[in-house]
Amino acid sequence: KQEVTQIPAALSVPEGENLVLNCSFTDSAIYNLQWFRQDPGKGLTSLLLIQSSQREQTSGRLNASLDKSSGRSTLYIAASQPGDSATYLCAVKYTGNQFYFGTGTSLTVIP
Amino acid sequence: DVKVTQSSRYLVKRTGEKVFLECVQDMDHENMFWYRQDPGLGLRLIYFSYDVKMKEKGDIPEGYSVSREKKERFSLILESASTNQTSMYLCASSHRATSSGNTIYFGEGSWLTVV
Numbered sequence: 001k002q003e004v005t006q007i008p009a010a011l012s013v014p015e016g017e018n019l020v021l022n023c024s025f026t027d028s029a030i031y032n033l034q035w036f037r038q039d040p041g042k043g044l045t046s047l048l049l050i051q052s053s054q055r056e057q058t059s060g061r062l063n064a065s066l067d068k069s070s071g072r073s074t075l076y077i078a079a080s081q082p083g084d085s086a087t088y089l090c091a092v093k094y095t096g097n098q099f100y101f102g103t104g105t106s107l108t109v110i111p
Numbered sequence: 112d113v114k115v116t117q118s119s120r121y122l123v124k125r126t127g128e129k130v131f132l133e134c135v136q137d138m139d140h141e142n143m144f145w146y147r148q149d150p151g152l153g154l155r156l157i158y159f160s161y162d163v164k165m166k167e168k169g170d171i172p173e174g175y176s177v178s179r180e181k182k183e184r185f186s187l188i189l190e191s192a193s194t195n196q197t198s199m200y201l202c203a204s205s206h207r208a209t210s211s212g213n214t215i216y217f218g219e220g221s222w223l224t225v226v
Contacts, residue, residue: 001170034214043115043201043217089154091215097142097161097207098169099215103153 002027004092006102013080014110021075021105023090028068031093035064035075038087038104047088048075080109114138115218117202123224130189132221134202141207143185144215145169145177147198154201160185161207192225199223 003026013019023033032051036044048057048064050073056065063076077084089104118133136143144159146169156169158177166177174196178186185204189196199222205215 032213036217041199041220041222043219044203046214046216049214093213093215097159097167097205098156099144099205101154103151 002092002094002100004090004100004102006088006090006105008105009103010106010108012108012110015080015082017080017109019077019080019107021077021088021107023073023075023092023102025071025073025092025100027094028071029094030068031095033064033066033073034091034093034099035062035073036089036091038089040086044089077107080107082109082111085109115202115204115216117200117218117221119221120219121222121224123226124189124192126193126225128189128192128225130192130223130225132187132189132200132202132223134185134187134204134218135183136185136204136216137183138204138206138216139182140204140216141182142205143179144203144205145175145185145187146201146203147171148201148220149198157187157200189223192223194225197223197225 005024034049035047050066061078087104087106091099115136145157146154160166160179176188202218
């Protein structure tokens with residue numbers, strides 16, 4: 001079974017700080033990697049998708065990078081805001097139909 | 112706008128009841144998934160379907176069954192609900208993996224409480 005790990009499980013930062021969330025995976029032969037945001041009691045909303053041939057993707061204050069050789073992806077959030085408070089999950093896709101999810105990092109941005 | 116719709120957001124059922132959770136997607140996706148999400152355990156795949164009438168067991172299929180009679184609809188069935196099935200259930204869909212841009216879309220989730 002493919003393993004996807006997110007550390008830390010929880011993170012608390014003051015507003016305005018830049019922060020990095022981590023995602024590690026055991027098998028480097030990935031198809032793509034996706035970052036999601038989940039608000040309490042809600043479904044997952046896709047933030048960024050990095051294809052296997054890409055090194056990074058950017059959307060507004062978010063930047064996701066991918067290093068397949070080391071089995072790592074990072075999600076960088078610039079100038080954090082209280083509205084960024086949520087759980088962030090990464091999902092790895094290999095060939096085949098399944099997606100493999102990390103357990104998420106719960107982010108709290110303190111005003 | 113892409114959409115995965117779960118028909119029930121909140122349900123309370125009694126132990127032993129048969130429970131149906133319905134999911135509909137409007138993106139003509141071949142693949143559909145049912146996950147459950149519990150604190151500390153993350154998302155766990157119950158079943159997925161890659162075509163009409165086709166299904167495959169995920170990591171935790173025990174106590175569940177599924178039905179996919181039409182491409183856009185995927186139902187999760189709890190034959191005899193038990194308290195340990197109290198959870199958040201998430202439906203998702205995606206195209207078949209023909210490109211590395213293949214992404215997965217989620218519904219809003221269904222909170223099931225079994226008493």
